[in-house]
Amino acid sequence: AQSVTQLDSQVPVFEEAPVELRCNYSSSVSVYLFWYVQYPNQGLQLLLKYLSGSTLVKGINGFEAEFNKSQTSFHLRKPSVHISDTAEYFCAVSGLSGGYNKLIFGAGTRLAVHP
Amino acid sequence: NAGVTQTPKFRVLKTGQSMTLLCAQDMNHEYMYWYRQDPGMGLRLIHYSVGEGTTAKGEVPDGYNVSRLKKQNFLLGLESAAPSQTSVYFCASSPGTGGRQPQHFGDGTRLSIL
Numbered sequence: 001a002q003s004v005t006q007l008d009s010q011v012p013v014f015e016e017a018p019v020e021l022r023c024n025y026s027s028s029v030s031v032y033l034f035w036y037v038q039y040p041n042q043g044l045q046l047l048l049k050y051l052s053g054s055t056l057v058k059g060i061n062g063f064e065a066e067f068n069k070s071q072t073s074f075h076l077r078k079p080s081v082h083i084s085d086t087a088e089y090f091c092a093v094s095g096l097s098g099g100y101n102k103l104i105f106g107a108g109t110r111l112a113v114h115p
Numbered sequence: 116n117a118g119v120t121q122t123p124k125f126r127v128l129k130t131g132q133s134m135t136l137l138c139a140q141d142m143n144h145e146y147m148y149w150y151r152q153d154p155g156m157g158l159r160l161i162h163y164s165v166g167e168g169t170t171a172k173g174e175v176p177d178g179y180n181v182s183r184l185k186k187q188n189f190l191l192g193l194e195s196a197a198p199s200q201t202s203v204y205f206c207a208s209s210p211g212t213g214g215r216q217p218q219h220f221g222d223g224t225r226l227s228i229l
Contacts, residue, residue, distance in 0.1 A: 103160075107157045
């Protein structure tokens with residue numbers, strides 16, 4: 001069975017500081033990994049995805065994530081955050097299960113960027 | 116480019132009332148999903164559909180029914196609403212190619228059951 005653990009429920013950070021949001025997954029099969037962002041009162045938007053190949057994945061808004069198979073992690077990073085990055089971030093793992101595209105989400109990490 | 120559209124955006128119901136949430140997508144996607152989002156629990160899959168005329172149960176299906184009569188629409192029904200169904204409901208769609216394709220989400224329906 002697949003599962004996702006986001007290690008921090010809330011991350012406060014000052015503007016222009018770097019940030020890392022941590023995600024660990026468990027799966028017995030090959031996985032595809034995603035980070036989604038949810039701004040207040042909106043739906044989820046795709047930030048980036050890892051399907052195969054290079055373990056460093058770049059996404060929108062200056063975010064990147066590194067896939068580490070040995071540590072079963074997919075941490076999200078940004079070198080310098082802005083106020084507008086305040087949002088909730090969800091890590092998700094996907095793979096075939098019962099014949100469909102099953103997406104398992106972590107509980108989310110709320111990023112609060114302070115001036 | 117509308118993507119995934121959910122109606123209504125907000126609704127307040129009394130216990131025991133029924134209602135239907137509508138999801139429409141204009142991307143010709145095969146797969147559609149209904150999730151509920153509760154604080155600290157991420158998103159949990161209620162029901163999903165792998166094509167027109169098909170539906171299947173997800174992780175938390177009890178108390179909900181769905182229908183997919185047209186490829187572009189996926190309806191979620193609550194026959195007898197309960198306070199435990201107070202949540203934010205999200206619809207999503209994907210091309211359905213075995214997990215590689217990301218899901219596209221609507222903006223959600225905020226539902227309160229009194």
